[in-house]
Amino acid sequence: MNATKIITASTLWLAAIAGNALGQTITVDSSDDFIDFGGAQRVADLPGPDGKVTLAEAALASDNTPGVQTIAFNIPQSDWQYQSLYPGRAVIRPSNPRFFQPVILDATTQTAFTGDTNPDGGEVVIWATLRAIGGNSVVKGFDSTPISVIGSNNIVEQNTGIASIDVFDGENNIIRNNTITSTIKIDRSNYNIIIGNTAQRVRIWGFAGGSGSLVAVGNRLGGPTLAERNYITGYGTVGEEGFPQGTTVQLFDTEDTIIENNWIGIKPNGMEQGNLFSIVGIGFEGVNNGTIVRNNRIAGILGHGQPPHAQGLLFGDAIQISGTGGNISITGNTIGLNANDEPVLGSVT
Structure with a gap:
């Protein structure tokens, strides 16, 4: 076994992030799957005319803006849909959520915003496979969300519910402290x-x-x-x-x-x-x-x-x-x- 390769992946991730400076926080505050912002479609161009930021807009802005952005979630409970299926959770139903550049996807921010409304897990459900493709990314705190990461030095942690986690290609990824079915x-x-x-x-x-x-x-x-x-x-x-x-x-x-x-x-x-x-x-x-x-x-x-x-x-x-x-x-x-x-x-x- 090549012991020199199996070093602490957290250290590798921190080193990778250091090479890709931490960027800005983009806060998703809508459960819609709509894009209405223009310009260069960077963080500075958010929000669009509707005054809201969707996950689709956050993905574009994150990929188009230098640095590693953090995607936070502050979706008001008045905008929570599909409560008969996922009570106590903000449900987003995007067509194909993909992040091509390094990113921090942090659904625990929704818990901080509205409180612990789902005693069995996280407060954000993505009703589609959430894909982090660029490597050097974090996917954290989602519930009942299929997660796919591609590349190296990713961290997938604290996700819950009816979900799968798929790691493809690359190396030195950490999959930790998830509770999934x-x-x-x-x-x-x-x-x-x-x-x-x-x-x-x-x-x-x-x-x-x-x-x-x-x-x-x-x-x-x-x-x-x-x-x-x-x-x-x-x-x-x-x-x-x-x-x-x-x-x-x-x-x-x-x-x-x-x-x-x-x-x-x-x-x-x-x-x-x-x-x-x-x-x-x-x-x-x-x-x-x-x-x-x-x-x-x-x-x-x-x-x-x-x-x-x-x-x-x-x-x-x-x-x-x-x-x-x-x-x-x-x-x-x-x-x-x-x-x-x-x-x-x-x-x-």
Whole structure:
């Protein structure tokens, strides 16, 4: 493993920001998806004739203005829509929210503006995939918002709700302290740190075939301290024949991955199965080399068969190794025990 590459990503981000001077704060105060400002469409040109700033306008102004802008949210409650679906949250429904230059997207500013109106998470929902494409960005405090970051030195933190987080390309990204009900995916990206999250599934993917080989190298899931532990509760579905299927932590074409001190397959309380249909706790697929699986608690990986053809059948492997590769270390893991070390959450194998 190239230890010199796995340095503190926060330090890298601060260094990157230092090279891109912090800019101005753009405050989104409308839930509309409308652009009516002109000129060079920079921060100085905001707002347009309607006197409001939308997320679409903020994206244009941020990209067109030198420096790293901060996008804040102060949407008045009188402008909150879709409250039957997302009560207590400001919902923005843009067509394609993309930021091409480094940016700080801080939805915790909405909480500071209107208070903690959503006890289960953040106060801003983006009803579309929020994309930070320029690298050296922060995406923070959103609820039920699919997030995609591309490039290096991004930080994705404190996001909540029915959402997924996708990291593509680049390296040295930090995914931390998010509580989401879907998947964290690292896709052909290296030396990323995934710590302190609660999620249903984690996928670390590379691509080892052909001339464009991009193996995912040096990613770390968890770490030795309690603060670094991820709670990966379990992923599974049922096929039309009733057979459960699904892998909770999936490795595909990786190198020098560390999976350490996570709870996999159980709820954060450590006492209950996280998903009735997950059949693999940690799954190796494709070509994986130099993997360390250390000091994890893997429990509750037990898929329950359903009608018409699998009712009453049980399926489950705590760790399943397929494909090729080598130099894999599996050590110090606790399998099938709840948080009280009682053997009540075992797998078939």
